[in-house]
Amino acid sequence: EGENQFFSVRDIHAYYGESYIVQGISFDLKKGEVLSLLGRNGAGKTTTLRTLARLDNPQLRSGEIWLDGEPLHERKAHQAAQSGIQLVPEDRRIIGGLTVEENLVLAQVSGEVGWDLDEVYSHFPRLAERRKQEATTMSGGEQQMLAVARALARDIKVLFLDEPYEGLAPVIVQEIEGIVRQIRDIGITTIIVEQNAVAALRLSDRAVIMDTGEIVYEGSAQEVLDNEQLRHDYLAI
Ligand code: ATP
Secondary structure, three states, X not given: OOHHHOEEEEEEEEEEOOEEEEEEEEEEEOOOOEEEEEOOOOOOHHHHXXXXXXXXXXXXXXXXXXXXXXXXXXXXXXXXXXHOEEEEOOOOOOOOOOEHHHHHHHHHHOOOEOOOHHHHHHHOHHHHHOOOOEHHHOOHHHHHHHHHHHHHOEOOOEEEEEXXXXXXXXXXXXXXXXXXXXXHHOOOEEEEEOOOHHHHXXXXXXXXXXXXXXXXXXXXXXXXXXXXXXXXXXXXO
16 A cells, blocks of 8 residues: 555445446555545535445445545444544534534544644634634535534544535635635645635545546546636536
8 A cells, every 4th residue: 555545445336325426446555645626516426425434325336435544444433433534514513502612522432532622722823713602503615614623523534524615705705715725734635615606626636536426537636626627618717
């Protein structure tokens, strides 16, 4: 196993009931690499992330998922989380009725401890200012930051972000990009699923484009940005 195979996905096939959705996806990521997982609505991006996080649904029927030498295909969701995978879902799952700080503390007690509160607040100054605020009263961008911060309050190796920029103003998107760059610099591997392909690609090393459950293109982020045909056919940019 070379450094190329820090996170390795080998020919995975996944189903929702009898619906065959993920139809043989493979890729390898290095430690600290950032990947954009792109494609049209319904291509199977969210389903792929859920499969990789080992959630109960969809069902992984064949293929292998290796993280730092560990066979995640043989694990359940809570074990995958213990091994260092965190999925920040599109709806963010901020807990209502709790403050920002309570949301962070809860993430820590339920998992292996990653960043402590001081570290979280030094990377997310906006959350420090709002630590006593009821979390669901924050703006969408601030709630997205909290969702990412909560993942980092656990000891993670791989972070999945599903549509992190949805509904956010460009200035907030840039702020979250800055955070992902800091995360990359400490060696966390990140996969971003995002409709805003340009924003996702400008902070990614590589890109995978999916269509109907399969990979139709894999290359550097720059290659995708430079490829008019791909942009037109799959990304609407
Ligand atoms: P989007 O950008 O629209 O979220 P996506 O690429 O993330 O698209 P998925 O959400 O993974 O696509 O959906 C892929 C396919 O799986 C779609 O045909 C969808 O209808 C189907 N699907 C998604 N969730 C379920 C589910 N819980 N049960 C059955 N089918 C599902």
